[in-house]
Amino acid sequence: MNIVVLVKQVPDSGADRNLRSDDNTVDRGSANNVINEMDEYAIEEALKIKEAHGGEVTVLTMGPDKATESIRKALSMGPDKAVHVVDDALHGSCAVATSKVLAAALGRLNADLVLCGSESTDGRVQVLPHMIAERLGVAALTGARKLTVDGSTLTVERQTEEGYEVVTASTPAVVSVWDTINEPRYPSFKGIMAAKKKPLQTLSLADLSVAPAEVGFAGATSTVLEHSKRPPRSGGTKVTDEGSGGVQLVEFLATEKFV
Amino acid sequence: MAEVLVVVDATREFGVKKVTLEMLTLARELGTPAAVVLGGPGAAEVLTGRLGEYGAEKVYAAESADIDGYLVAPKATVLADLVRRVQPAAVLLASGQEGKEIAARLAVKLDNGILTDVVALAADGTATQVAFAGSTIVKSKVTRGLPLVTVRPNSLTPTPAAATPAVEQLTVQVGEADKLARVVQRVAEQKGSRPELTEASVVVSGGRGVGNADNFKLLEELADLLGGAVGASRAAVDSGFYPHQFQVGQTGKTVSPQLYVALGISGAIQHRAGMQTSKTIVAVNKDAEAPIFELADFGVVGDLFAVVPQAAEEIRKRK
Numbered sequence: 001m002n003i004v005v006l007v008k009q010v011p012d013s014g015a016d017r018n019l020r021s022d023d024n025t026v027d028r029g030s031a032n033n034v035i036n037e038m039d040e041y042a043i044e045e046a047l048k049i050k051e052a053h054g055g056e057v058t059v060l061t062m063g064p065d066k067a068t069e070s071i072r073k074a075l076s077m078g079p080d081k082a083v084h085v086v087d088d089a090l091h092g093s094c095a096v097a098t099s100k101v102l103a104a105a106l107g108r109l110n111a112d113l114v115l116c117g118s119e120s121t122d123g124r125v126q127v128l129p130h131m132i133a134e135r136l137g138v139a140a141l142t143g144a145r146k147l148t149v150d151g152s153t154l155t156v157e158r159q160t161e162e163g164y165e166v167v168t169a170s171t172p173a174v175v176s177v178w179d180t181i182n183e184p185r186y187p188s189f190k191g192i193m194a195a196k197k198k199p200l201q202t203l204s205l206a207d208l209s210v211a212p213a214e215v216g217f218a219g220a221t222s223t224v225l226e227h228s229k230r231p232p233r234s235g236g237t238k239v240t241d242e243g244s245g246g247v248q249l250v251e252f253l254a255t256e257k258f259v
Numbered sequence: 260m261a262e263v264l265v266v267v268d269a270t271r272e273f274g275v276k277k278v279t280l281e282m283l284t285l286a287r288e289l290g291t292p293a294a295v296v297l298g299g300p301g302a303a304e305v306l307t308g309r310l311g312e313y314g315a316e317k318v319y320a321a322e323s324a325d326i327d328g329y330l331v332a333p334k335a336t337v338l339a340d341l342v343r344r345v346q347p348a349a350v351l352l353a354s355g356q357e358g359k360e361i362a363a364r365l366a367v368k369l370d371n372g373i374l375t376d377v378v379a380l381a382a383d384g385t386a387t388q389v390a391f392a393g394s395t396i397v398k399s400k401v402t403r404g405l406p407l408v409t410v411r412p413n414s415l416t417p418t419p420a421a422a423t424p425a426v427e428q429l430t431v432q433v434g435e436a437d438k439l440a441r442v443v444q445r446v447a448e449q450k451g452s453r454p455e456l457t458e459a460s461v462v463v464s465g466g467r468g469v470g471n472a473d474n475f476k477l478l479e480e481l482a483d484l485l486g487g488a489v490g491a492s493r494a495a496v497d498s499g500f501y502p503h504q505f506q507v508g509q510t511g512k513t514v515s516p517q518l519y520v521a522l523g524i525s526g527a528i529q530h531r532a533g534m535q536t537s538k539t540i541v542a543v544n545k546d547a548e549a550p551i552f553e554l555a556d557f558g559v560v561g562d563l564f565a566v567v568p569q570a571a572e573e574i575r576k577r578k
């Protein structure tokens with residue numbers, strides 16, 4: 001099975017993150033950038049499928065030059081090769097444009113299965129899997145907590161608000177995974193060494209026949225007008241329980257009319 | 260005034276969800292509210308009354324086994340046809356998994372911008388979003404097409420405004436390309452009587468400090484006394500104390516209740532991502548340095564196994 005995993009580089013969600021003051025885009029320059037954690041689960045799932053059914057795993061990233069670090073890190077987990085779409089005109093791209101570029105790249109990769117995370121931790125928009133599937137005219141099975149591959153039939157179990165549902169589709173398809181699906185492996189030393197030599201192809205917009213005017217700021221379908229830091233919540237009253245902490249808590253709730 | 264389409268979020272069990280009423284309330288500021296029901300045969304009938312109570316002047320009903328039997332693609336196709344026909348002033352969907360997914364496909368079909376997790380929307384289309392774990396407020400606007408936004412639950416207070424909706428049945432024409440992801444089984448899990456997590460006005464959450472699954476009963480009891488839902492941190496979920504669907508945080512649900520009660524939760528940034536915009540936050544933690552206290556309007560440094568039962572007892576006394 002030919003599997004492509006979509007991997008995005010994002011600012012570490014455990015640290016302070018900002019938008020740039022000059023153009024309102026995510027500040028990637030000063031951030032500690034890492035692989036979007038959900039995408040590690042997608043990589044793991046791809047590797048498990050390859051181990052069970054054979055095939056090849058390709059990492060696909062759209063992002064600035066420095067995304068190469070995350071691509072090498074992804075490769076160190078075990079995928080065979082990577083494709084990096086990088087072009088200065090991409091800066092400022094909205095989700096709609098990003099899906100156009102990724103779909104164009106996927107059009108050249110002949111994937112049976114496109115695996116990705118359910119959402120990225122920077123935008124948390126959760127829209128790319130369906131946007132890409134819509135463009136490619138293939139099924140999207142999203143939010144998988146379990147994926148079974150049987151020949152060309154994919155079966156996904158996904159959590160819903162009322163319980164869970166089981167959904168199936170034939171390949172080719174896009175499957176997005178949730179972080180409950182597996183436990184991503186740590187790269188081994190051997191994997192890290194091997195990753196340095198794995199093929200990494202870079203593609204420009206011209207290579208994909210996408211016009212610069214369709215992406216980046218030029219082609220954006222939405223714009224950030226302004227942004228500000230939310231005033232930090234000021235810590236309120238803190239009491240130490242000396243036998244009446246529970247009662248004090250309820251007294252507070254009563255003054256706030258919750259009790 | 261142009262119509263504002265509100266895509267109805269409803270469940271079999273609870274009917275119209277609160278977020279739908281919130282969207283109708285918002286829609287009234289922007290134009291004429293028109294609800295869109297996308298569901299199986301007969302889906303709209305049971306919902307129409309409630310939609311009218313909150314000002315829906317019209318209900319578009321797209322009802323078909325084709326809609327119910329597949330993941331969101333058929334819904335997006337029907338909605339795109341409707342949008343092309345009525346040229347609404349805006350399209351509002353709930354900012355949950357399904358709402359975002361329908362919106363995603365709609366955006367591509369119409370080559371239209373999309374804004375997710377919107378907490379406010381002005382008449383000129385300027386949307387307010389909360390980003391980066393609730394630390395940043397963003398004002399943004401769709402610049403191509405109409406305002407297509409997903410609205411975060413609990414962002415505004417729904418207010419009734421009676422209307423008698425005219426129901427218009429839509430013809431559902433769905434091609435094979437929309438029937439690729441077939442739902443073969445739906446399993447409802449025991450939910451009990453508690454409100455849905457993202458809609459609840461009170462959420463009582465437990466973390467690793469709760470210690471085990473059995474101890475979560477303490478939290479359930481407190482939640483029931485406060486009329487709230489129960490949530491959990493990722494550490495509690497990963498340890499098997501509580502099911503994943505109740506996880507609050509970056510890779511769980513985002514909640515914005517009137518009251519958030521954090522018990523035995525340290526307050527890691529990824530947990531805050533899901534609860535930081537709660538109106539009032541209280542915390543019980545035995546570590547006085549726990550970061551959760553930086554957010555808490557009222558904090559008790561102490562053992563939750565002493566504080567929580569005492570609080571429950573005190574609430575019972577006052578009732």
Ligand SMILES: Cc1cc2nc3c(=O)[nH]c(=O)nc-3n(C[C@H](O)[C@H](O)[C@H](O)COP(=O)(O)OP(=O)(O)OC[C@H]3O[C@@H](n4cnc5c(N)ncnc54)[C@H](O)[C@@H]3O)c2cc1C
Nearest residue numbers: 466467468492493494508509510511523525529530545563
């Ligand atoms: C990409 C990513 C995504 C993540 N997503 C999420 C997410 O969606 N949601 C989430 O919650 N986390 C998430 N996390 C994990 C997060 O970083 C923390 O590890 C997690 O929130 C910690 O949970 P906790 O506070 O329950 O546990 P801990 O950090 O272990 O804290 C337990 C607390 O309980 C207190 N305690 C112990 N016993 C008692 C007692 N008897 N009485 C009172 N207090 C007691 C302790 O003092 C401590 O402060 C994510 C992490 C990453 C990297």
Ligand SMILES: Nc1ncnc2c1ncn2[C@@H]1O[C@H](COP(=O)(O)O)[C@@H](O)[C@H]1O
Nearest residue numbers: 006008062116117119120125126127128
């Ligand atoms: N620039 C990108 N390059 C590669 N994959 C991406 C990119 N943006 C998003 N994705 C993939 O799409 C998933 C959902 O992202 P999003 O819709 O942005 O929340 C992510 O988990 C990634 O797998």
